[in-house]
Amino acid sequence: MEPQAIHDAVKAKFGDAIVELQAEGFRPPFVVVAPERIADVALYLRDDPAMLFDALMCLSGVDYKDRFAVAYHLYSMTHRHTVGLKVFLPRENPAVASVDAVWPAANFMEREAFDLFGIDFPGSKDLRRILLPEDWDGHPLRKDYKYPEFYHGIKV
Amino acid sequence: MEALARSLVSAVPAIAGVPLWTVTLLMMVLSAAVLLAFALTFGGLGSYVLRKVAGDIQVRIGPNRVGPYGLLQFLADGAKLLLKEDIIPAKADRFLFILAPYLVFVGSFAAFVVLPFGVGLTASDLNIGVYYVMAVTSLVVVGILMAGWASNNKWALLGGMRAAAQIVSYEIPVGMAIMPAVLIAGSLSLQDIVRSQGGLLGIFGWNLFHNPFTFFSFFLYFTAAQAETNQTPFDIPEAESELVSGYNVEYSGIRYAFFFLAEFGDMFVVAALATACFLGGWHVPFFRAEALPALWGNLLSLAVFLIKAFALVLVMMWVRWTLPRLRVDQLMRMSWKYLVPLTFVNLLGVSLWLLIFKGKGIPALIASLIG
Amino acid sequence: MTTPAEALPTQEMLINMGPQHPSTHGVLRVLLRTDGEVVVNAKPDVGYLHRALEKIGERVTYAQFMPFTDRLDYLASMNCNCAWAWAVEKLAGIEVPERAEYIRVIVAELNRISSHLIAFGSFTADMGAFTPFLYSIRERERVNDLFEEICGNRLTYNFARIGGVSADLPQGFLEKTKEFLDYFEPKIPEYNNLISYNKIFLHRLANVAVVTAEEAVAYGLTGPNLRGSGVAFDLRRDEPYSVYPKLEFNVCVGTGERGQVGDCFDRYMVRINEMRESVKILRQAIAQIPEGPVLAKVPRLFKPPAGEVYFRSECPRGETGFYVISDGTVNPYRLKIRTGSFVTMNVFEKVTKGLMIADIVAVIGSFDIILPEIDR
Amino acid sequence: MGLKQYIADIVEAVVTTAKGMRITARYGVDAKEEITQQYPEVRREPSERFRGFLHNDIARCTSCTMCVKVCPVDCISLEAVRGADKKMVLASYDINIGRCMYCGLCVEACPTKCLTHTSGYEKASVDRGELILHFVHEDPAEIKARVAKQVAEAAAKAAEAAKAAEAAKAAESPKMTESLRPGKAEGSIVPAAPAFAAAVGNPGGGNPGGPKAPDAAKEEWEKKG
Secondary structure, X not given: OOHHHHHHHHHHHHHHHEEEEEOOOXXXXXXXXXXXXXXHHHHHXXXXXXXXXXXXXXXXXXXXXXXXXXXXXXXXXXXXXXXXXXXXXXXXXXXXXXXXXXXXXHHHHHHHHHHHHOOEOOOOOOOOOOOOOOOOOXXXXXXXXXXXXXXXXXXX | OHHHHHHHHHHOHHXXXXXXXXXXXXXXXXXHHHHHHHHHHHHHHHHHXXXXXXXXXXXXXXXXXXXXXXXXXXXXXXXXXXXXXXXXXXXXXXXXHHHHHHHHHHHHHHHHHHOOOOOOOOOOOOOOHHHHHHHHHHHHHHHHHXXXXXXXXXXHHHHHHHHHHHHHHHHHHHHHHHHHHHHHHOOOOHHHHHHOOOOOOOOOOOHHHOOHHHHHXXXXXXXXXXXXXXXXXXXXXXXXXXXXXXXXXXXXXXXHHXXXXXXXXXXXXXXXXXXXXXXXXXXXXXXXXXXXXXXHHHHHXXXXXXXXXXXXXXXXXXXXXXXXXXXXXXXXXXXXXXXXHHHHHHHHHHHHHHHHXXXXXXXXXXXXXXX | OOXXXXXXXXXXXXXXXXXXXXXXXXXXXXXXXXXXXXXXXXXXXXXXXXXXXXXXXOOOOOOOOHHHHHOXXXXXXXXXXXXXXXXXXXXHOOOXXXXXXXXXXXXXXXXXXXXXXXXXXXXXXXXXXXXXXHHHHHHHHHHHHHHHHXXXXXXXXXXXXXXXXXXXXXXXXHHHHHHHHHHHOXXXXXXXXXXXXXXXXXXXXXXXXXXXXXXXXXXXXXXXXXXXXXXXXOHHHHOOOOOHHHOOOOOOOOOOOOOOXXXXXXXXXXHHHHHHHHHHHHHHHHHHOOOOOOEOOOOOOOOOOOEEEEEEEEEOXXXXXXXXXXXXXXXXXXXXXXXXXXXXXXXXXXHOOOOEHHHHHXXXXXXXXXXXXXXX | OOHHHHHHHXXXXXXXXXXXXXXXXXXXXXXXXXXXXXXXXXXXXXXXXOOOOEEEOOOOOOOOOHHXXXXXXXXXXXXXXXXXXXXXEEEEEEEEOOOOOOOXXXXXXXXXXXXEEOOOOOOOOOOHHHHEEEOXXXXXXXXXXXXXXXXXXXXXXXXXXXXXXHHHHHHHOOOOXXXXXXXXXXXXXXXXXXXXXXXXXXXXXXXXXXXXXXXXXXXXXXXHO
């Protein structure tokens, strides 16, 4: 199925929860979803026989300076089609429901987004820092991140 | 030993004035020193050969820097181990930690005492020789378990526990696999066992060819012995890639060297035992070494014995560099489900054979048929 | 009546496997909770090798990031190089000369062979057989010699460029590659005789850590780990890029040869068989390679149009995906690297429940993880 | 498990072990299979394209700073002043090979091909300072002073010449001609590439006494961040 068709189908099902389709310059195009509904949309995309997006290829946090985003790249092993999902989050307390119950693969990647962007994923099985030490200050991939001078008294 | 001393005193009139017990004691110390020197040299050269064999098999060169062909590598290693800092972990059980390597070393070294190196070359021809070897080598497991426990390291503890389970399990097939030789000779003395294998075209007197059951017994013994000495398919107590280094992970310097030497000593002991029990011991093929003058007979038989034993050690190394490692439960299964029943069947078979053919083996039967 | 287990209460042990451990393939730490030898729970702890490659990516230009992709998966630098080049080319819509694509495929497949050789060798070393490791290193040296000839380095190749490759093949390179293939092909049955079908080896691997096909897809496994679970999915065939559509090869899948589909042995055998397929691909590529330029005209101050691209390619350790966001400047705005090993570690905790400590080593080896790729 | 399976298992174990041992024995016996080279005595020839230490032939270097700009880890530092003949004069050219990752991007970027890879690869050192290769052996301050002097002399000469010409022209015609302008004396070119590599590109090393003073590097680093 083409992303446009997927967008239309999801739009028909979820109405206002689907904000737009980012198509121009985006490969694969993104279906932008309201953050509150992402778990439902994810579940629908995984289980609907026409969609069957059974694989979450990539989950990334993005800092668009004015807001955060979480981008999901989905793939269907059955239908061999692909689409992206995106949710935009506010800069203050960014949080979006975890999808690791839908795709277990999400767990590590959500932890990574939590670690490097500080995006919270309520409902996650196990949300801890993954790449950085537990006691690291800040979230380095944010665009406004200030490099620390010292870590435990060691010059960075 | 006393008898030997008495004969020495009578042969050399110059020492007739010395009390007999002094001569006996001196000879005991002397033979212990000779054996210790042999064991240490073997430990050193064994490590060199092991690495050289590994190098050859692994398309490398192996040790080649110290001395010609790297022959002196083991001296360099020994010096290094001696000079290394001796570390005892702060939370270790000091007494046991220090004691363990000695126990292990004693366990493997004490077995050398009864090994029949030549016609008359044995430190002490105990009449329970085989039994004695089995008994003192069991001391090794106590040492290893101690080392694992005293190190206060979880990997070491796991290694020690594995070693205990493994060595205890494999004592049974080892013992059972040697029994056929004991049955045939009718004695537990290793010299008697060796003597029972003489004659008959050199090699056909060997227990190996006595009957099909002894033939299998040899391979069963060899497999089980490999496990008892913690060689590679069965090296789970050390299991470098799992337990880092197992029971000796916290040891360094000379204490580590003791473990190391004990391992090589064990290797030689099991190879020598296999030689004595199945490969005709010091018997020279097609030749009666006993008939020669004592000195030459002893030297020749010693050479033959060492050649046979070293060949077996080489095979052990060859196996070591070929096979992957078993898992601990598979190791237990192999002992209890495969080796133990098979050795029992073999023992039964040999007993029946001896009963039916009145103690004669296949070569002897054929020989008697031919006349 | 109390059972023996109740009469003799035992304690669970917490063991740190790593970060310094011979068989964690780097600085992986696994927190083991064991009941004696049996693992109750194994939690992987990654991040010891974090080098902030994604942050670096935001600060260097597209071309400058190429040497950093070497450091993603150092055993398969060529594949990562090419993946990055393909991703940026997709972003900017650059046409790459055909010869360059063929060269990329040749080096990528050679690197796949060498990477799988290390996977095979280190795996057998983990299993206690050290000898096959040195045999595999011997073969890999030859590949490294070839790579040294083509790009000048033996580990961090930095060979691909945006729009092509850095240099044409040196004189006689294809002949040498053919020679290597002729030498290498008979080695695979030798490995199988030496160790793959060894009874001990089989016992160690068969039915250990089974990942079913559904689990594999749900947990996002890719590459040989996914195919080991019996899912015939290969990006080279199913989402073709470069000149792969012109080349014929089979997708190796786990068949449950000696146990259940998706056990350690299946994953291991997929790698062994993939080396054969790579040889096949190489022979075809060598026969087909056209003459021509190897580098497209790309402006020195390369600015791709603004946009977002996710490109994934089949690397030896699974799918390596680059999610590149460009804002039209010389630096990527955001660069997310999705690597096979990182996602694979996710399933680790699940499959290791109830195994023994020795099996943990087998699982790490059979997933063929590599730490720089996990920690980035 | 039936008896048949039991025996088959034993046979399989023995046969596969024997197969493996045959292969190892063959390699063990065949001395030709040895592939190790005795490294310090026997050396393999690095290939033609080998990327070893960098070398700059400063006689041909035009101080264009392409290499500095393209280096992803900022291991090249270059200082140049504009000379009397308007060409750039190198004051210092240092490569920190402790930080260099031998990617070869600088060599590709070099327009005059004066920056090349040598085949050298052995540089064990107990001092990080030794890992900085200096290609200009004179003191940069001296060079700067010398060049400044030359420039000043040239300027003076030019001014004189201009004056003379003016005088001559004035003699010929009353119109003024434009005087030749000498090059700027203080044309030091500061490396423009980002300096983050001190902290990021070199994870193990921190700031290994690089060509930039640590504080300066940090300042730039913060500016960037």
